[in-house]
Amino acid sequence: MTTRIVPIIMAGGAGTRLWPISRDSMPKQFISLMSGERSTFETTLQRVSGADFERPIVVTSDAFRFICAEQLRAAGVEADIVLEPERRDSAAAVAVGALLAARRDPQAICVVLASDHAILDGGAFVADCRRAAALAERGIVMTLGIPPTHASTAYGYIAPGDALDGHGAHKVARFVEKPDAETAEDFIAKGYVWNSGNFIFRTDTMLAEFEAHAPEVLASSRLAVDGAVRDLDFLRLDPDAFAKVPKISVDIAVMEKTRRAGVLSASFDWSDIGSWDALYDISDKDAEGNVLSGNVEVFEASDNFVRSDGMLTAVVGLKDTIVVATSDAVVVAAKSAAGRVKDVVASLKAKGRREASEHLRMFRPWGWYQRIDIGQRFQVKHICVKPGGILSLQRHYHRAEHWIVVHGTAEVTVDGTVKLYHENEAAYLPIGCTHRLHNPGKIELKLIEVQVGSYTGEDDIVRIEDVYART
DSSP states (O other): OOOOEEEEEEEOOOOGGGTTTSBTTBOGGGSOOSTTOOOHHHHHHHHTOSTTBOOOEEEEEGGGHHHHHHHHHHHTOOOEEEEESSOOHHHHHHHHHHHHHHHHOTTOEEEEEETTOEESOHHHHHHHHHHHHHHHTTTOEEEEEEOOSSOOSSSOEEEEEEESSSSSEEEEEEEEOOOOHHHHHHHHHTTOEEEEEEEEEEHHHHHHHHHHHOHHHHHHHHHHHHTOEEETTEEEOOHHHHTTSOOOOHIIIIITTOSOEEEEEOOSOEEOOOSHHHHHHHSOOOTTSOEEEEEEEEESOBSOEEEEEEEEEEEESOBSEEEEEOSSOEEEEEGGGGGGHHHHHHHHHHTTOGGGTOOSEEEETTEEEEEEEEETTEEEEEEEEOTTOBOOEEEOSSEEEEEEEEESOEEEEETTEEEEEOTTOEEEEOTTOOEEEEOOSSSOEEEEEEEEESOOOTTOOEEEEOTTSOO
C-alpha cells in the first residue's frame, strides 16, 4: 500500500511518577530522560517524519504550547498543534485527532502515539505501522501489542484471538486491566501481549466506533473542533464544548467495546518510561549495574539509578535504589517502590507545596527564568532571553525591579523610553512603570533580576501588549 499515515501525537500528560524531574510545568515528554538524547517528544516526531507519514497532528495542553512549538522547530518537523483547554484523558485526544484528520481525508489512515514512550528501533516501528495500516484499510482498529519481557503488573494486557494474517496479527479476544503478579504470569503463559496504547485505524472506522460506543465523547469533541479558533500557530479547541467531553480513556470508551479490534505483535523494543525503575531497565549500566547521570559519585553501591541535575550527589552502600536530585527536591526510593512516587506528588500537592508542580526553572516563549533566592519583600531571578525574544509590555503594582545584564545586550523600554544596556550595566524599573525587555542580538541575553516590594508573586503582572498573544 502507498497510503501515507497521519500521526496523532498525544503530548498533554504530566508524568508524576518521574518527579522531581517531571512536573506539571515541564512534564517528562519534553525532557531529556536518557543521557545525550533528545526529549521523547522530539524522538517521537523524528520517528514519524519520513516518507511514510503525513504532517502530524499534536494534541497538547495550552500550558505546553510554546515548549511544544520550540521542540517541533528543533526537530525540524512541521505539525498542526491542537490545544486542549483542560485535561480530558485519551478518548478526547483521539476523537479530536480523528476529526481533524477526517477534514484532510475521510478515510485517512491514522496512528495514535503517546509522546513519552521509548522505542529503540525506529525502522522496525515504521515497518509495523505499515503492516498494521494495511489491516486498518480493511476497517480494523489495530493496536500494537508488545511481547512481554517479564510478568509486569504495570501494564494492561491483550488476549490475541483468531489470526488476521500470517505475520503475527490477530483479532483482539479481550483487553485486560493491570493484573496482580500471579495473573500476569498466567497471561504470559497464555500468549497475551502488553497494551502499548498505540493505535492504527481508518478515520471513518474510528469515528463510527466512537458514535456506537461513546457518542457523548464524539459529540462534544466535534463541537470543540467546530468552535476552534486560530491563535498564532495553534488551534484552540472551544473550551465550553471541550469541558463537556467525558474524562475517559480511549481503551475504556472504545477499544474494550468494539468488535473491530485487532492486535499486531510488535517487532521493536518498547517502554512507556512510566517510572524510574522502567527508565533504569532501558538505560546503559556500569560494571556494578548502576545507571549514573549528572554530578554523581557512588561507592560500594550496585544496581541503582542515580541522577543529579545539579548538586553533587553521593551514594554509599545502596542497592536497588532510586536517587534523583534537582536544585529544589530529592527523591530516594526503593526500586520496587518507584511507582509510589506519584503518591508522594499527590501528597505534596494536597499540602500546597510548589515543588510538586513547578520547577525552579520556568520556560516561557521568549526563554526562561530561574529563581535564585526569595525572602520577605524580595526575590532574585536568573533570566535568559533567546535571540529575538521579547517579553510582554507590562507593569507591576507591588514591586520594583532591577535588571543587571551579565551576558549579551538588553533593549529596555520604560514608560516609552528605549535604551540599550550591555554587560555590567543595570536598568531600574520603578513600581507601576510600563516596561518591556527585548534581546535584539544574536546571542542569548542573560541578566539577574532583583525584585523589591510588598508582593513578588507571578500574578502581579498586567500585560498590555504581547507578541505571543498572552494578553
